[in-house]
Amino acid sequence: MKNPPATGQSISRIEGPLKVTGAAKYSGEYNVPGLLYGYVVNSTITKGKIIKIYTEEIKALPGVIDVFSHENRPSTAWFDMKYADMDAPPGSPFRPLHDAEIRYNGQPIALIVAETFELARYAASIISVDYEKEIFDTDLRSHFGDGREPETGMASLLKPPPPEPTGYFETAYAAAKYKASGEFYHGTEHHNPMELFTTTTLYEGKGKLSIYDKTQGTVNCQLYVANVFGLRFKDVKVISPFVGGAFGSGLRPQYQLFLSVMAALELKRHVRVTLDRSQMFTFGHRPPTLQRTRFAADADGMVTALNHTAFAETSRFEDYTEVVVNWSPKLYPAAHTLLDYKLVPLDVFSPMDMRAPGGSTGMHAIESTLDELAYQLKMDPLDLRLKNYTMIDITVNLPYSSKELKECYLKGAEKFGWANRAPEPRSMKRGHKLVGYGMATGIWDAMQAPARAEAAMTRDGKLHVKSAVTDIGTGTFTVMTQIAADELGLPVADVIFSYGDSKLPFAPIQGGSMTTSTVGTAIRAAGKALRKKLLRVAKRMKDSPLGKAELEEVIFQNGYIILKDNPQAAVSFADIINDGHHGLPLKTTNTGVPNMAKLNKYSRAAHSAVFVEVEVDEELGVINVTRALTAVAAGKIINPKTSRSQILGSMVWGISKALREETILDNQLGKYMNQNLGEYHIPVHADIHDLDVMFIEENDEHINELGIKGLGEIGLVGVAPAITNAIFHATGKRLNQLPVHFDMLL
Structure with a gap:
């Protein structure tokens, strides 16, 4: 009987029992004599x-x-x-x-x-x-408007500068009948x-x-x-x-x-x-950023002009940059654009990538301004986004390799019950609480980098795969095991995945939502090469039923190589190693690389649509996210269970960004004052209610051989603006500073 593919299955984390029993050792738990x-x-x-x-x-x-x-x-x-x-x-x-x-x-x-x-x-x-x-100077707010251009270098390959201006923004904006603008600020956040x-x-x-x-x-x-x-x-x-x-x-x-x-x-x-814990606040953080937006549309709701400028903090010794302002024309094609990003060097440590760096910052300003534009037009915010829907990324003038964002909008809205929204702000109540519905779009680059992987068949018919990649808790170990299992037609139990060791085949840093596509492609390359080697050895074995078989004439299934036309003609992996290879493991190490000749013909991104309901206490101003739904289009989903966990975790982080997380800097002292988890507020169980995730089917034949995109960042970028848009719908107040404090609503 043929095994169902391991990819696409909701498999629990393989290392889960080690973690919950305390058997998993972390970096501070390796004890040796004389330490x-x-x-x-x-x-x-x-x-x-x-x-x-x-x-x-x-x-x-x-x-x-x-x-x-x-x-x-x-x-x-x-x-x-x-x-x-x-x-x-x-x-x-x-x-x-x-x-x-x-x-x-x-x-x-x-x-x-x-x-x-x-x-x-x-x-x-x-x-x-x-x-x-x-x-010293640590006050970003005092520098609104006087930053400088970032230094360019290799980093600009992964974090490109804003696209060149198009059309005549100032003229188009001045002439527009419908326009929306805003100033936005989010405070410092620290990894914890x-x-x-x-x-x-x-x-x-x-x-x-x-x-x-x-x-x-x-x-x-x-x-x-x-x-x-x-x-x-x-x-x-x-x-x-x-x-x-x-x-x-x-x-x-x-x-x-x-x-x-x-x-x-x-x-x-x-x-x-x-x-x-206090020393965890002495390096790296999401940089506070000041933003200005000006968007315009015609009477039909077509966005005609986009202006987005950001001023971000960096240290005196490094130019840390983020992609903050580049996103709006990727989603809403406008003839007239003016995008600018400036750095403000201050006496702080260099900021650092923090899940969805730049994306979660920029999308709050973009999606809040677009929401305001919808109200100016007296148009449903969902309808405005559908009106401006595009399959072309105008910033590079290329089609998307795949884009099922429209299905995210439609299916997400249907499941959430968006149609039940009364359009006017302050028009929905539940007891003494104002109720608001908000939505926002998410977008994140689908990236891939080169990596290597080793695949070896052992004498007991087990597949041993190796990579230096880490697993930061996202399920990488399990997902890589699933990909490897399918390459040789084995059950997951017959795959050993060794990882997290620099002496193993090269893997880049685990970030940017690119790990599964990067290392997974390397594992696929190694699996392909190992299949060829196994068949080559099997054909040389004495009295082999596969003596004249070609690769396309066989299948690899349940520990055997089997002739498609004659299932009785089969040789086990164990026999191939023990009889045909003297009991020695059969190994291959291969590189997975992006097919740039193919990829350069497309713009590549994952997309999401986020729908949020909030309740705001009319007297106290206390905000509660009562339910939220994220619909995601991110190519093939390797493991729906771990993928759902990724998105849920990002949604919690989005709630935290909108309503909780903030490191308070005293500019008189140049010091962060709440360097602990008692005063650096993050969500607890009582803050999190009904969260739901939908994966929209998306078949991408161009992105990579596995058809996959990353999932970590795409679950975060749209959550904070969806919340602030819901707060506006509930209260009629447009709040552009994150995190939102209840006193802003009193």
């Missing part, structure tokens, strides 16, 4: 110089091994890290303990290494530092994955290291460590099989990796460095 513990000392000023660090008293504490600072840090190769980090933006990356300069509040200035974590932490609490303070950033470095002797790190890219960290410390690439091994959430925070090597490796090499000991 030392490092604790970071962070700057308490925002800008200036270190005059002196008083270490004598600290070093005298029994059990303290050493204190590292810029004054005594070991010499390193200090390779230019922009080439040692796949995700580094243009500029000069931050170098921990490099000199006496203080560039931002919370900068790591010392590492205390002790025999216990508690002792290292205590020593860090009593260390004394003299500073020379300098004037459950697992703290930790690196455990095992010193193996003679410059060899095994490093357990919380990361989204084992090879990226291997590259970083080898280049920065002048080590041989093959002597550095980075291992990260389990990651307790990351979603952008682990794309770049964080400073605890550098400090752990530095101490291990200098002391020739095993060293673990763990950042506490």
Whole structure:
């Protein structure tokens, strides 16, 4: 009997039992004899110089091994890290303990290494530092309108600048009868994955290291460590099989990796460095961004002019950019466009990719302005989007490889009950609560990068697949196993997937919703090559029933190669290995690469439509998202169960972005004031109600051999604007600052 394909099946996470029983080991849980513990000392000023660090008293504490600072840090190769980090933006990356300069509040200035974590932490609490303070600037709001053009570089390939202006925007906007505009702001957000950033470095002797790190890219960290410390690439091994959430925070090597490796090499000991929760606020964040929009339409509702300008924060030493303003003409083709993106360098750490970087920022402004335009036109917001629907991406003048967004709109609206919406704001009530319906569109690039994978058939007929890719909790392990199973016609139970180790075949950083298409394509390439090898060996076997068979004449099924025309003529994988290959595994390593000659003929994106209902207490202003639905078109869905979880998680994050998450920066001090989970508000169970996900069938014959697009970001980008649009419908107040505070409605 033929197995049904593994892809398309709702398979539970294979590693799930390990995680729920505590058997899964994370980077801070690898214990070895003689392990030392490092604790970071962070700057308490925002800008200036270190005059002196008083270490004598600290070093005298029994059990303290050493204190590292810029004054005594070991010499390193200090390779230019922009080439040692796949995700580094243009500029000069931050170098921990490099000199006496203080560039931002919370900068790591010392590492205390002790025999216990508690002792290292205590020593860090009593260390004394003299500073020379300098004037600093951390206030983005005071720079609305005076940013500069970002530096370009390799990063612009993945984060392209705004398209050139088209038509005559100012003339068209001035002449338009229907127009909408707005100013938008969202505050800083910080990654707060459950697992703290930790690196455990095992010193193996003679410059060899095994490093357990919380990361989204084992090879990226291997590259970083080898280049920065002048080590041989093959002597550095980075291992990260389990990651307790990351979603952008682990794309770049964080400073605890550098400090752990530095101490291990200098002391020739095993060293673990763990950042506490407050220290998780000292690197990387979603940058606060100021935006202005001006949209115009004719009397029929056709959008004629689009203007979107953004001013975003970056550090003094790197030009971190996001794709914020490019999205509107991709969705709503207008003859007259004017798009601009500027950076404002401030005395902060470089911002960092945070799920849907730029997309979740820009789509809030775009979809809120379009909603306002619908009200100006006295037109249903859904009808306005359908009126402007396009199958062509006018920014590149190419058709989409596939686009089932219209079905997302129609089927999503039907299931949500959009037709029950009364058009006028403040016209729907439930008891003493105002009820509002809002909707928004989501779009995210469908990307793919090169990767390699190894596939091996073992003597017991099992398929062993290997890749250096990580799994940050999105279900990568399970989905890759499903893809591999289908390549050889095996049940999932007969596939072993090894991953999360830099010594395995190359995989890029896990980000941008491109991992399944990237690594999955490599696994398919390896599977194809292995099928050819298996048949070649089977044909050489004595008295083989497959002696004259060609690849197109056989099927691979349930551990056998079988002739299509004669199912009795079959040879098992186990016999092929044991009898035809002397019991040795049959291996192949292959590369999956995007077919750019084909892909360059299309624009490639995943799409979504989000529908939200809110209740707003008329007296207190308290907002509650009572139900929400996201309809997604993202090519073939490999695992509906894990995919649904991806979208649900993104929807929760969208609710959090709209109503909860905000890091409060005191510009008098240049310091984030709520560096803990007690005051950095994220949703709890009581905040989340009826969430639903629909996957719209989308067959994409061009995107890649698997027909798949990414899912992480597309579930987030449309949620916040759908919520603020629902708040407007409920209250008649247009709120353009995120997160929305209840006092804005009083």
